[in-house]
Amino acid sequence: MRTIAWLLALILILGFLPIVTHDVTLRETVFLILMYVALAESLNVILGYTGYVSFGHIVFYGIGGYVAFVLIENYGTNIVLAMLLAGAFSAFVAYVLGLAILRLRGAYFAIATIGINEAVKALVTNLNQLGGAEGIYFNMNVYRPYGGAENAIWFAYYLMLAVTVAVVLVNWKVKRSKFGLGLMAIREDEDASLTLGVNTSMYKTIAFAISAFFPGMVGALFFFKNGNIDPESAFHLTKSIEMIFMVMLGGFGTVSGPVIGAMVYERIRGLLLVSFKALHIAISGVILLLIVLFVPRGIVGFLRERVPVLRRYFE
């Protein structure tokens, strides 16, 4: 209860800062932070609770982005509906893929997800209807129903805040449910869970669909705000690695871990981009290695172990 209270307070305060100050630069920064938080929390459901390393998870962000983009550009769909449909479609794709690839375990599953991301990227690059490698650009008219581009961007920002709050709430609900207990049992020992009565294939597939639903919506919002979409930025494997980094840094399998990981990473990334430019991923990689070796449970796991008093605040 305490965990979710302060997490939501933190996100809402952060989220309302740009609205109150009407600061556009701050809005861009917070949009990015919220996006990272939402992506990391989504991945947490399959990686953190269920223990399946979805390495190419960004594919669902890209799919959601394209679905929403096409709906808005070609059919004039409202962004709220487009976003929900994008999330639903990503979740559906994850469900179908999950039935096949969640039979794989460990590294084999991780490699399969990378393969899927690359395959979808190659497919989209070769589909002229989706703009091919060049991608597609919005006709500026699409922003008209929202009162112009500037207002549309603000609207996308509010929606991102709502999506972030929703994904944190879902993480908290899952963690404290029987469903979540089943997922964590799968993470710890899938064979044992199966003989204990957990319908492992159904649980894993639903978890995978949930963890794809939110990136689909995030992708829809990001590319709506961006105004153009292309395969290279939609299915960017580096973003996938960043998602894993944030979850591991903050502490996998906890509600607060990925939130903290995302916020800290956004700061680290900013610093590294300024001082090292192209090296920021390499340095992040080294940090990830150090985390896995020395603090495998991340910041939150470390705090929970060292300062038991804080456990109620860091679930």
Added chain:
Amino acid sequence: MILEVEGLTKRFGGLVAVDGVSFEVRRGEILGIIGPNGAGKTTLFNLISGVYKPDEGRIVFDGEDITGKPPYKIARLGLARTYQVVKPLNELTVRENVMVGACFGREYLDLDSARRVADEVLRMVGLMEKAELPAGKLNVPEKKRLEMARALASKPKLVLLDEVLAGLNPAEVKGMLKVIEDVRKRGITILMIEHLMHAIMRVSDRIIVLDYGKKIAEGKPEEVANDPKVVEAYLGDPSLVLR
């Protein structure tokens, strides 16, 4: 009859791990399974609990044909098992481990009821003081108790115990035998594999003997121990067993 096994066969390539095994388990009894290493005992458990699908034969549990059903469905019908190589859910607490059994077992309880059942079972196996610890921190005898607790929390009709006494010192064996007796008093039928002869001879009502995947003997402990085929296959000197 709570369990009927008919002509069960499982092959791994050229090896016939379980070869046409048939037997029945009566309601409320303790049926022991013994046999030399590699006789197919654990494979038999894996077949009954649904981990492997048999190549031939039929398994009927409590009047229902469960041949080839997935393990989670079999577990929900009330057939629980433990593993010879313990499989604790390391990062979860001892209580949560047991709750998994209660949540997804025969009664398919919600979290709150599962917590109550877990505490009750933890008291029974003597792990209550460790309820809040991560299961990975338990020592081996405690992990064996945890396996047992998890199986019991599912409120099974039949429980398969795979070498729950192996690796325990004499005092711990005594404690575990008491737990087994308690389980039986609750009306739960037990099918158990065990290498510790004096223990299984004492608690079992009947014993079946496997060798090279085949059932070579069945009967009361003393009959089995004196069966020349069993002696030849496995026991060596029968006087050692009945000492």
